[in-house]
Amino acid sequence: MLVTSSPEVEKSSTDEKMTAPQILTGAEIFLESLVHEGVDTVFGYPGGALISLYDYIFKETRLRHLLVTHEQGGTHAADGYARATGKPGIVLVTSGPGATNTVTGIATAFMDSVPMVVFTGQVPSHMIGNDAFQEADILGITRPITKHSYLATNVDELADIIHKAFHIAVTGRPGPVLVDLPKDMLASKTAYFPATDVELRGYKPTVKGSFKQVRNAAKFLQGAKKPVVYVGGGAILSNAAEEVTEFARKLNAPVTMTLLGLGAFPETDDLSLGMLGMHGTWYANKAVDDCDLLIAVGARFDDRVTGNLEKFSPNSKKMQIDIDPSCIGKNVPVDLPIVGDVKSVLEELNPVVEKCDSDEWLQEIAQWKKDHPLRYAKNENVLKPQQVIEELSIATKGNAIIASDVGQHQMWIAQWYKFTQPRSHLSSGGLGTMGFGVPAALGAQVACPDRTVVGIVGDGGFQMTSMEIATAVRYSIPVKFVILNNGYLGMVRQWQELFFDKRYSNTHLNPSNPDFKKLAESYGAFALQVKTLDELRDAFDKMMAVTDRPVVLDVIVDQQEKVYPMIPANGSFENILEADV
Amino acid sequence: MKHTINLLVENNVGSLLRIAGMFSGRGFNIDSISVGASEEEGLSRMTIVTHGDDEIIEQINKQLNKCINVVKVFDLTGEAFVHRELALIKVQATPVERSEIMQIVEVFRAKIIDLSPTALTVEATGTEDKISAIISMLQPFGLKAVSRTGRIALKREFQGVTV
Numbered sequence: 010m011l012v013t014s015s016p017e018v019e020k021s022s023t024d025e026k027m028t029a030p031q032i033l034t035g036a037e038i039f040l041e042s043l044v045h046e047g048v049d050t051v052f053g054y055p056g057g058a059l060i061s062l063y064d065y066i067f068k069e070t071r072l073r074h075l076l077v078t079h080e081q082g083g084t085h086a087a088d089g090y091a092r093a094t095g096k097p098g099i100v101l102v103t104s105g106p107g108a109t110n111t112v113t114g115i116a117t118a119f120m121d122s123v124p125m126v127v128f129t130g131q132v133p134s135h136m137i138g139n140d141a142f143q144e145a146d147i148l149g150i151t152r153p154i155t156k157h158s159y160l161a162t163n164v165d166e167l168a169d170i171i172h173k174a175f176h177i178a179v180t181g182r183p184g185p186v187l188v189d190l191p192k193d194m195l196a197s198k199t200a201y202f203p204a205t206d207v208e209l210r211g212y213k214p215t216v217k218g219s220f221k222q223v224r225n226a227a228k229f230l231q232g233a234k235k236p237v238v239y240v241g242g243g244a245i246l247s248n249a250a251e252e253v254t255e256f257a258r259k260l261n262a263p264v265t266m267t268l269l270g271l272g273a274f275p276e277t278d279d280l281s282l283g284m285l286g287m288h289g290t291w292y293a294n295k296a297v298d299d300c301d302l303l304i305a306v307g308a309r310f311d312d313r314v315t316g317n318l319e320k321f322s323p324n325s326k327k328m329q330i331d332i333d334p335s336c337i338g339k340n341v342p343v344d345l346p347i348v349g350d351v352k353s354v355l356e357e358l359n360p361v362v363e364k365c366d367s368d369e370w371l372q373e374i375a376q377w378k379k380d381h382p383l384r385y386a387k388n389e390n391v392l393k394p395q396q397v398i399e400e401l402s403i404a405t406k407g408n409a410i411i412a413s414d415v416g417q418h419q420m421w422i423a424q425w426y427k428f429t430q431p432r433s434h435l436s437s438g439g440l441g442t443m444g445f446g447v448p449a450a451l452g453a454q455v456a457c458p459d460r461t462v463v464g465i466v467g468d469g470g471f472q473m474t475s476m477e478i479a480t481a482v483r484y485s486i487p488v489k490f491v492i493l494n495n496g497y498l499g500m501v502r503q504w505q506e507l508f509f510d511k512r513y514s515n516t517h518l519n520p521s522n523p524d525f526k527k528l529a530e531s532y533g534a535f536a537l538q539v540k541t542l543d544e545l546r547d548a549f550d551k552m553m554a555v556t557d558r559p560v561v562l563d564v565i566v567d568q569q570e571k572v573y574p575m576i577p578a579n580g581s582f583e584n585i586l587e588a589d590v
Numbered sequence: 591m592k593h594t595i596n597l598l599v600e601n602n603v604g605s606l607l608r609i610a611g612m613f614s615g616r617g618f619n620i621d622s623i624s625v626g627a628s629e630e631e632g633l634s635r636m637t638i639v640t641h642g643d644d645e646i647i648e649q650i651n652k653q654l655n656k657c658i659n660v661v662k663v664f665d666l667t668g669e670a671f672v673h674r675e676l677a678l679i680k681v682q683a684t685p686v687e688r689s690e691i692m693q694i695v696e697v698f699r700a701k702i703i704d705l706s707p708t709a710l711t712v713e714a715t716g717t718e719d720k721i722s723a724i725i726s727m728l729q730p731f732g733l734k735a736v737s738r739t740g741r742i743a744l745k746r747e748f749q750g751v752t753v
Binding site for chain 2: 149156209211
């Protein structure tokens with residue numbers, strides 16, 4: 010009997026073989042878990058605490074590890090990857106300085122609710138707290154800038170922790186999650202079971218809006234004569250561009266967007282008012298000031314939007330849709346709140362929305378657009394930065410992914426590049442991180458190899474992370490960089506000119522700026538310097554033709570140009586300054 | 591206004607820091623915070639006494655709910671609830687002074703739990719007012735050390751009844 014192989018016995022022994030768990034090291038479980046979560050790209054930098062893990066990465070073929078040039082660049086690149094795709098950006102760095110270098114990138118992602126999972130190496134468990142070589146309490150350092158964090162000391166819990174980290178990063182209001190990986194844990198072995206269930210008793214985000222509140226909303230919207238839809242980054246995060254567009258059209262209401270909301274509604278549409286706030290359009294700010302109904306969609310009434318809270322949109326009833334209850338009523342009292350995911354709430358609300366009697370209002374707005382357009386004075390002797398953005402918008406047919414850095418150029422992009430698609434404008438809005446633009450563009454290009462990705466940066470911010478050009482060269486990533494070079498920290502200079510009697514304290518960067526063309530070429534990038542409109546158009550043509558390496562255009566622009574309109578900090582619509590043209 | 595907030599939190603590394611850090615990072619006040627085991631393994635119960643206007647208190651409750659390892663938040667204010675504080679008070683006491691101190695201790699229904707030729711330690715439980723009262727009564731003898739737990743609180747089972 011024992012030698013006869015009955016089919017049942019054979020089957021069960023195969024089953025046993027298949028279900029017998031693999032005994033793996035923590036490092037292997039880490040990689041298995043990443044593959045299990047669908048990760049295709051990791052932005053990382055090795056070091057002592059992670060040497061054994063990097064030995065497995067050497068042989069790993071299921072996911073791609075990109076060696077960045079600085080850990081901060083790694084986090085911004087992962088951030089750009091996440092903003093462009095909606096998938097979490099993955100960062101892997103070593104302990105101590107590797108970990109502390111991620112802080113700015115994590116804070117940037119946290120402020121803008123970008124899903125990201127940051128894995129940091131850590132000294133062996135028994136040495137934690139001993140001031141060991143390359144030890145930093147990265148959990149402690151990043152606690153206020155992460156959505157959550159874990160110290161994985163027990164290899165048996167690693168797969169589960171990684172699964173939870175991904176779940177927390179991408180669900181609810183997304184955000185960065187940090188997982189600290191002690192060296193000894195990565196070396197110890199256990200049976201690996203892919204984690205599938207998540208049990209987090211303290212974390213149950215409300216996705217679906219309450220049925221009753223959505224019905225109330227439909228009634229609340231009726232009777233408005235001057236509605237405005239105010240769309241924020243939440244609409245992009247929840248992939249709700251289509252629903253937002255349908256909502257605005259059904260309601261017959263104009264749409265204004267925050268810096269992070271750009272792309273949620275096509276700016277080419279007549280209903281678009283462009284961006285609102287400190288450097289928003291005159292007519293967007295006028296409309297918000299004048300409206301009788303303001304509907305905030307995934308927007309949080311940030312101070313760069315509202316200015317003086319007492320005078321912000323004084324005559325309107327307000328409705329707010331947000332997945333984060335703590336964002337509702339935080340700065341501005343709201344008459345009708347709906348807690349939920351923007352997409353899910355609008356899917357419920359759109360079928361019951363009725364058209365507002367807003368034709369007169371739209372006519373009034375059309376007149377404002379004619380009387381107070383965005384404008385700047387062209388000059389034959391020098392390129393205007395706005396002109397460069399307009400030309401780029403034409404050269405890329407408005408279809409590129411544009412990453413910006415922070416400052417004047419960031420506002421000019423928001424004003425002059427006409428975004429028509431979500432996830433195409435990547436900008437550090439909340440934290441306002443200089444140095445974001447170069448690596449974020451790189452990360453977006455890695456995520457979207459088939460799209461044109463342009464990082465537009467100032468000459469100041471460019472130098473904070475320009476070393477990531479080396480990363481782009483290393484992997485033949487054809488990402489484009491346009492430096493709007495005015496030789497100044499332009500936004501601070503603008504404030505100094507307007508509010509500090511032209512005392513340009515520490516904002517002049519020339520003549521110490523390097524020759525950006527030579528700098529880029531030394532990395533192996535294709536580079537040009539541009540001074541005239543003809544050169545610019547020619548350079549854009551050449552730039553678009555390069556497919557095997559990064560491109561850097563050093564575009565010399567007017568030093569004096571200022572961003573207008575401008576509502577000075579804590580001002581209101583009555584304080585708006587317009588371009589003197 | 592003063593608020594007493596009761597939390598159930600997962601008993602993980604850093605839970606307390608996450609909550610305390612949220613308060614300091616956002617500029618909220620902590621009058622007292624006390625934490626210990628709850629009825630359920632793996633969960634701690636935390637009692638936080640804070641103050642602020644209605645908007646601040648609403649934000650505090652929402653931000654606490656946002657912490658991933660906070661399982662439940664109950665703001666007890668406006669409900670019927672019981673609360674106590676425990677204090678250990680070490681007082682200088684010569685043999686002559688002892689009987690006077692013991693009378694005070696009796697009035698406050700406290701206990702003497704340690705005694706030496708020069709000092710004694712009183713254990714007192716009650717509301718913050720009562721603890722403050724006994725401390726001020728003992729102060730003239732010379733306080734060597736005071737340790738107070740901060741408020742711990744639970745909601746009353748029968749909301750209509752006050753004792």
